[in-house]
Amino acid sequence: METAAPSAVIVAIDGPSGTGKSSTSKAVAAKLGLRYLDTGAQYRAITWWMISNGVDTDDAQAVAIAAGKPSIVSGTDPAAPTITVDGLDAAGPIRTQEVTSKVSAVSAVPEVRTLITELQRSIAAEAAREADGIVVEGRDIGTTVLPDADLKVFLTASAEARAARRSGELRGKEAADLAATKAALIKRDAADSGRKTSPLAKAGDAVEVDTTELTLDQVIECVVTLVEEKRAGRK
Numbered sequence: 001m002e003t004a005a006p007s008a009v010i011v012a013i014d015g016p017s018g019t020g021k022s023s024t025s026k027a028v029a030a031k032l033g034l035r036y037l038d039t040g041a042q043y044r045a046i047t048w049w050m051i052s053n054g055v056d057t058d059d060a061q062a063v064a065i066a067a068g069k070p071s072i073v074s075g076t077d078p079a080a081p082t083i084t085v086d087g088l089d090a091a092g093p094i095r096t097q098e099v100t101s102k103v104s105a106v107s108a109v110p111e112v113r114t115l116i117t118e119l120q121r122s123i124a125a126e127a128a129r130e131a132d133g134i135v136v137e138g139r140d141i142g143t144t145v146l147p148d149a150d151l152k153v154f155l156t157a158s159a160e161a162r163a164a165r166r167s168g169e170l171r172g173k174e175a176a177d178l179a180a181t182k183a184a185l186i187k188r189d190a191a192d193s194g195r196k197t198s199p200l201a202k203a204g205d206a207v208e209v210d211t212t213e214l215t216l217d218q219v220i221e222c223v224v225t226l227v228e229e230k231r232a233g234r235k
């Protein structure tokens with residue numbers, strides 16, 4: 001019978017775009033010796049496959065029919081997370097503007113969510129069995145994917161702070177216009193929060209952390225402390 005290691009810890013980190021989920025989750029997992037799963041990368045990967053294979057991403061029926069075709073594999077080492085689609089490294093292609101603009105439509109299709117949710121649960125179960133646990137980040141991890149997670153964190157930050165962080169990433173490359181960046185992330189959050197199936201939402205038992213005025217190191221420290229408190233409470 002498959003059982004979780006008694007000390008394994010499952011951490012769910014959700015929140016809107018640019019609140020620091022990936023940076024925080026990776027660092028927390030690395031500090032605590034846990035695995036790490038970026039579920040947004042999986043939705044981006046399936047979106048990239050749809051685009052590459054000529055599927056109209058605004059046609060929910062076409063997306064639903066094709067959803068089972070790509071094979072998506074996530075590597076969960078927080079020091080070097082990977083994502084492949086049909087054996088191809090997708091880490092670069094999934095971060096293009098085209099994928100970013102289409103991922104909300106693809107991830108709103110229920111058949112896509114069912115398949116990806118199953119994949120996420122199997123990765124988390126494996127990490128609980130074979131490692132000390134996992135930090136899983138996304139939009140619906142605490143509410144739907146892992147409702148029994150040991151710790152749920154919901155990160156927030158003002159739209160201004162999130163846009164400034166994103167523009168900072170692009171400096172020297174595309175010199176992003178701050179207002180356009182802010183409008184794009186508000187639009188994506190609205191689509192992700194407004195979809196019918198498993199929308200972006202805070203679980204009732206999640207700890208909310210507003211990161212607007214916090215440095216990344218402070219957020220990491222805060223989440224590490226929350227995990228350690230949970231672990232101590234279980235002894």
Ligand SMILES: Nc1ncnc2c1ncn2[C@@H]1O[C@H](COP(=O)(O)OP(=O)(O)OP(=O)(O)O)[C@@H](O)[C@H]1O
Pocket residue numbers: 015016017018019020021022023024040165166169211214215216217219
């Ligand atoms: N507390 C913080 N203070 C300043 N910058 C931060 C903070 N947290 C994250 N950042 C920076 O903001 C950017 C976005 O962070 P990150 O990618 O972790 O967010 P995210 O919530 O995973 O976004 P998305 O959902 O769009 O993938 C990164 O450049 C990161 O270094």
Ligand SMILES: Nc1ccn([C@H]2C[C@H](O)[C@@H](COP(=O)(O)O)O2)c(=O)n1
Pocket residue numbers: 017039040041043044103104107108137138139140141188192
């Ligand atoms: N659990 C999740 C994770 C992500 N998505 C969708 C919605 C996001 O806009 C998109 C990309 O995520 P990001 O890489 O920006 O974190 O993927 C979702 O629906 N559910």
